[in-house]
Amino acid sequence: MSLYELAVLGHPTEAQIQELQRLVAQVQDQFGFGSDEIALQICPASFRPNRRSCAAALFIGGAAGASFEITAVVDPKIVPVLPVVSSEKLVSAEVPPSLRALNCIFLDQVPMERLFSALLECVGLLPRQRRVFLSYRRVESTAVAVQLFAELSARQFDVFLDTHSISAGVDFQEQLWHQLSDVDVLLMLESPQYFASRWTDAEYGRALAKGIGVLRVQWPDTTPSPVTSTASRAELLAEDFLANGQLSDEAVQRICHQLEAVRSQSHALRTMSLMDAVRIAIEQIEGQVNGVGPGRMMQVTLRNGRRLSVQPTLGVPTAMTLQETLLRAGHDDCAVVYNHYGMMTSWQEHLEWLAKRVGGSRWVRQSDAAWDFAGWDAI
Structure with a gap:
């Protein structure tokens, strides 16, 4: 079993495939991995990674991307899928409807290296x-x-x-x-x-x-x-x-x-456990999870129809966590869900102070998730 399972879905070009394979080899060398520790699958018929592996996928749609049956290949509610589009104007032409709720990455705005870094962020391989x-x-x-x-x-x-x-x-x-x-x-x-x-x-x-x-x-x-x-x-x-x-x-x-x-x-088990906790909390209050995108950000809809971007976060969240969440969320209200046990009281007070000064964002303790999301509009 590979430690990290990555996939490229959709209709990538040969040049894109070669560049991603080169970047994977570079990371293997950088971290001293064996050849089997990072698995990169190219256009698999089915991508169902082991729950004990860290996994993520890129979807490169191209001209025929809108009609791609993404759910037949991967469950985007479990595995983070990063939609990749030629430009902002071509989202509806290159991305399946089920992925359009996720923030896309535009190839005319970011280099392939940054795209690959986003994939590594999803599986927790960045040095930080x-x-x-x-x-x-x-x-x-x-x-x-x-x-x-x-x-x-x-x-x-x-x-x-x-x-x-x-x-x-x-x-x-x-x-x-x-x-x-x-x-x-x-x-x-x-x-x-x-x-x-x-x-x-x-x-x-x-x-x-x-x-x-x-x-x-x-x-x-x-x-x-x-x-x-x-x-x-x-x-x-x-x-x-x-x-x-x-x-x-x-x-x-x-x-x-x-x-x-x-x-x-x-990392894989704790991330899945935290995402499951968010999913259970949302479903408990009769909401639903629509999908998982870059950085494992979950797109959810509350019972009253309000849409939220929810970022499950391991470890101690920081102002940088909030900034990245806001950038990924775009215009949506967003929440960072975290486990507060062990954190300094002064740090938790700092997080609350920060959220009050940044519109559209909130910190949500994992233990309070259902309660806080149920009363989102009453707070």
């Missing part, structure tokens, strides 16, 4: 979204933690390490939980006394509470804890350790490769 939290006991595994921090940073991961990532003069514990709530994977260095610390024990438990993927790097001769049975594991042997307490290059390569798989699957 590849976040890892290193959880470890300083008395046992600092040397390995620092080594992995450097190795993963070089691979374009955004790595949180407490000794490198928290500034002086801040509430250390509050900042720690805030950072944990903004990552894709908890990389836990399970040395013999890992669970003897209440802080590392809490880091592991709160990662589970947020649905964050966990990769256990298990020390030699360490008895696995019964509480970690659901976490992925990378087992270390005595010969993996060097005299300076760090790991061999081969061991680091194994960990990095497995981490990418865990991150990809975690």
Whole structure:
């Protein structure tokens, strides 16, 4: 199974296909992926990706695009589909009716590289979204933690390490939980006394509470804890350790490769879970989801007919999240749905302050989605 499943649908030209294949190869080289870790399907008869993979598709309609039976190939309510049109004037001629509710990308306005970047945004492959939290006991595994921090940073991961990532003069514990709530994977260095610390024990438990993927790097001769049975594991042997307490290059390569798989699957499952939560909330109040577009933005219609653009967002949302949502939404009212657990109170207050000053936008907590959408016009 590939970690990332991409598809080009519709009627792409041979030049467009070759350019996209070149860009995929470039990304594989950039992230150190094997040839099977990113799958690019060209005009498949059916695109039904595994739910444990991150998936997205481009629809390049061309002159015959309006009559293309898109729902026979892919379910645009589940898989993000980015409609690509020659120019703004040709939307009705090149895009099937079921995709016209989505914001299109115009080839006369953006280069192919930007189009491909939008596809990578959908599957969470852009560097700014590849976040890892290193959880470890300083008395046992600092040397390995620092080594992995450097190795993963070089691979374009955004790595949180407490000794490198928290500034002086801040509430250390509050900042720690805030950072944990903004990552894709908890990389836990399970040395013999890992669970003897209440802080590392809490880091592991709160990662589970947020649905964050966990990769256990298990020390030699360490008895696995019964509480970690659901976490992925990378087992270390005595010969993996060097005299300076760090790991061999081969061991680091194994960990990095497995981490990418865990991150990809975690990102896919958490995204689908959040989208399902939005879908259930909308249907609970007798609305409907019309489709999923760039960045996994969901186009919904409330019971009273009001149309909204809803952006499910993993991690800690920012002003940039709101800006991107507003740009994708066009003239629609929009909402950013997020999981607020672990976020600093001051940050949540900042988000509310920001939304009040930006017309047409709101922040919606995942836990309050049905309630907030049901009262959208009463707020």
